Amino acid sequence: MTRENALKLFKCLSDMSRLRIVQSLTLGEMYTELLAERLELTPSTVSFHMKKLEDAGVVVSRKEQYYTVYSLNRGILEQTVFQVVTSEPDEIDEQQKREEQYRQKVIKAFFDYDKLRSIPVQRKKKLICYERIAERFEIGRVYEEKEVNEIISPIHEDYCTIRRDMISEGIFKREDGRYVRLK
């Protein structure tokens, strides 16, 4: 476990509802509705807590017909507190981590799920948004302009501006009316 994951684990478990969920799971695997009934919470609230527990590595899930069944990840929980608090820092360097956090912040601010709310004015933010849109295209594949428009237009109504900007930013190369994603 890295130091960052240890922090995530402690943050996740410092909540009484999640601790109660973990305690319930010590009795065996359970699905959301059963946990909700036991803990007198709504199923959607339990799902929210389960997502946090899963992200922190405390629980694992599997699909079973209509249900998601959760069980404890004993590998994490059987570590001693000493092992957890003495974990090593993540190997990703700080600069890279800060850049990724900034990227996520911009995406959260400018995207409503798959839709771009508005085209950022600041170039750095605009590039982050365009890189996110570019993920819809395969690198090296040739696209007709009509295809490019069909992919971008559900994301933002001003698809022409975005398409042109993506060429000038070197994300796309345009040749004979065809487009290729470069990066």
Added chain:
Amino acid sequence: MRSFIEYLDGKLNEGRAEIERLSAEGRKDDADFAKVSTNIYEVCKTVSQALISRPGAGVSAIGAKFEHFRASWGAALDKAKQHDDAKAVAVEEIKLAALDDVIAHFQEVKEA
């Protein structure tokens, strides 16, 4: 309408007590969800008071506003489910549950 506003005030007081209780129990996220629910009662109270005093608006305008909220939050819930956004699903469901409760009481008052 006075009894409806009194009911909303009662729900606001219950909500505030619930937020305090959950916070004291170390259930911060559940307390945040209780804040969402309490806020809906607050919004409904503000909207009701504003519309009832507006000339030409009145009781039917309040019902229409509540239905507008329901459609808008229902759409937000569908979107959250589509994107498997557990937090947004929980928030939208809490908002809709509080609104359904408000609408049910509003109907009772209207029919009385």
